[in-house]
Amino acid sequence: MDRLDEMTKTDDSKSRSEFIERAIMFYDGYNRSTLENQYLPVAISSAVQGTVKSSEDRISKLLYKNTVELSMVMNVLSAIADVDNDTLKKLRVKCMNEVKATNGKISFEEINKYQKGS
Numbered sequence: 641m642d643r644l645d646e647m648t649k650t651d652d653s654k655s656r657s658e659f660i661e662r663a664i665m666f667y668d669g670y671n672r673s674t675l676e677n678q679y680l681p682v683a684i685s686s687a688v689q690g691t692v693k694s695s696e697d698r699i700s701k702l703l704y705k706n707t708v709e710l711s712m713v714m715n716v717l718s719a720i721a722d723v724d725n726d727t728l729k730k731l732r733v734k735c736m737n738e739v740k741a742t743n744g745k746i747s748f749e750e751i752n753k754y755q756k757g758s
Contacts, residue, residue, distance in 0.1 A: 653659035669683045
């Protein structure tokens with residue numbers, strides 16, 4: 641009973657009964673996960689899935705906003721620059737190779753040096 645009282649306090653449960661109920665629910669989730677050959681208990685798996693979904697939503701929204709801004713920049717640049725299609729194709733290949741080689745870690749300074757012939 642002393643051990644149960646200690647665990648109840650550290651768990652922030654209001655009573656022994658609440659602690660026992662939480663422990664049973666956790667153990668039930670654990671048993672279900674092992675019966676279904678899952679690595680993580682159901683409660684942990686649900687929490688991880690929720691976190692991943694939330695992250696996906698945030699990243700999707702940021703990518704959308706970034707794409708809108710990029711589209712604006714490309715439209716403004718296209719309106720003031722006179723670049724032929726052959727040059728654009730060569731530039732696309734160069735940029736794709738550069739992004740692959742640097743894992744997307746490109747800097748304005750490096751691009752500026754390249755464009756100025758440095």
